[in-house]
Amino acid sequence: MDQSASVRRPKPTAPQSAFRRQLLLFGLASFIAAPPAFARGGRRASPFSGIDRDNDSTIDLDEAKRAAALLFDHLDRHHTGMLSHAQLGRRRVTAEEFAWADRDHDGTLTKDEYFALVERQFRAADPDNDGTVSRREFYSRAGLPLRRLLY
Known part of the structure; x- marks a missing residue:
């Protein structure tokens, strides 16, 4: 061997x-x-801290609209200034919410119509009506539609 x-x-x-x-x-x-x-x-980073620009542990309507504008611009890939329900995504906005926000019934949402929907959902997520949404309110069940519109 x-x-x-x-x-x-x-x-x-x-x-x-x-x-x-x-x-x-x-x-x-x-x-x-x-x-x-x-x-x-x-x-x-958490969605809440990304929206809360002044780090006061609350989101006011201006901060919510700023986040909504960024998302709207991101979703508006063709830069038409309008989003269809398909562009928004079926999970982001329900058919009822879309119909409520689409004031001119043209099948699209302008940025102003989108902001009106954000404001409506912001008011719904703010049960104490103090003009701000706390972290607890943001992550509550009532805050879910607002989260979908902002993040």
């Missing part, structure tokens, strides 16, 4: 091919250049 066959040679630890080296370098670069979200545990 050949003695060299029974001797185990240690496997090399360095990558053997150029592809493996590139893969290893890519993995290291991904780890080093990881976004700050991963440093926070991989979580995104």
Whole structure:
């Protein structure tokens, strides 16, 4: 029996091919250049803190409308200034809400009509009528339609 066959040679630890080296370098670069979200545990900022610009732990109507305008502009990909029910998404706005907001009955919502709907849902999410929505109110069942319109 050949003695060299029974001797185990240690496997090399360095990558053997150029592809493996590139893969290893890519993995290291991904780890080093990881976004700050991963440093926070991989979580995104909460919707509430993203809307509450003045960090007073409440959302007022102006902050809600600012967030609604950003979402409206994001959804209006063709820059027509109007959104159909399909563009808004069936889960964001119910058919009844869309019909209520569509004042001119043209099948689309302008930004002003969208803001009217946001204001209506804001009032519904503010049961104490203090003009602000607290974190508790925002995450309540009554705040769900408002969350859908803002985030």
